[in-house]
Amino acid sequence: MIWIDGTLVSKGESGVYGERVVQGYRVWDPYRSKYAALATKRKQRDLDLTPDMKVLYLGAANGTTVSHVADYVEVVYAVEFAPHPMQDLLMVARRRKNVIPIMADAGRPEQYAPLLEQVDLLYQDVAQPTQVAIAIANLIFLRPDGQLILMLKTRSVDVSKDPKEVATGAAEELTAAGLVVESVDWLAPYHLDHAALVCRKVQK
Template sequence: MSDLPDGIQRREFDGQTRLATRGDPVYGEPTDGGWRCWDAGRSKLGAMLEGGMGIDLSSGEGVLYLGAASGTTVSHVADFAGPTYAVEFAPRPMADLLDVAEARNNLFPLLKDARKPDTYSHVVESDLDLLVQDVATRGQARVAVDNARFLGDNGQLLLAIKARSEDVTADPETVFDSVCAELTEAYKITDRQRLDPSHDDHLGVVARKR
């Protein structure tokens, strides 16, 4: 079972026990007092936690989140973490992400390309605890390897690999093996698990910086 920090609990919503973080709700999710439901069907990281992967969030003092989109998952991360840098390439979801960040003083949206970490290295601090990546692009391993510079010693990578973004024609397991092999340039993989049925053709990967 994942080691959940104080800012995450398992609470009952609509008769089901689900993950929740304490913070301002976004996009109409169910709430219970000051807790907001973390829907695994809308969040790859949520699905990794629900699947019981070997994730350690107890030291999430500083986080770099790649592929923040409109802010659904990264808002949950910012609820329990320290400084959270949210990189998103597309202007439209960035507008929504900026709205989400208004209620979170520790969430810093960056309109940048995760494939080009030099463009935000002057903003993002080094020695971070967590790198969370959900980027739908070819070369997902290279993105993770190039951004490892921001992790401190023994920093953790939480990666959602989207097989169809790498090769829409290849067998997903073949894609997953290839991406994981490339990750070993900078990381030691400690856990991997398919995210079906919440997210088809996705693999969750937990790894430590070498």
């Protein structure tokens, strides 16, 4: 990943959402993107994006983060369910041919299974009470030793519980599903009550 004076950037066609440009690179704002927030806090530790990577992105929304990820990797399969954000995502895909937009429910991976191949990174940003179960259901697409990054919006899971308790419970579920939870990173001050669970799929 590319850093300029401590700022995360990506190399690609600009003007996706009014982002700043520095020395010809697009600024990847951690306040606009949870992936950028995680990368900024970790400073690339076990979090690099490479040109040969295939990514399945669940909860693509309007394509803000998708566009930056696509600047780095071979292909991004971007799943989004809501019609309005999908319109914006389609615009991103027109300008970035390595973005494959898929309008489907991330909780029903059988809907889009025929369109996919094995991926190196499964990235999920779906703010649903069942977001952990959704991640587990999509592990079928993640290659052995591949990485899952789950952006856990704790208040969407259970607003009555302490966010750390919710994150602990999510980590336990992911471990039971056969993943190794490598880290739990809180995204404050960029995104409050959000934890990024970085996991590895164990080879069998």
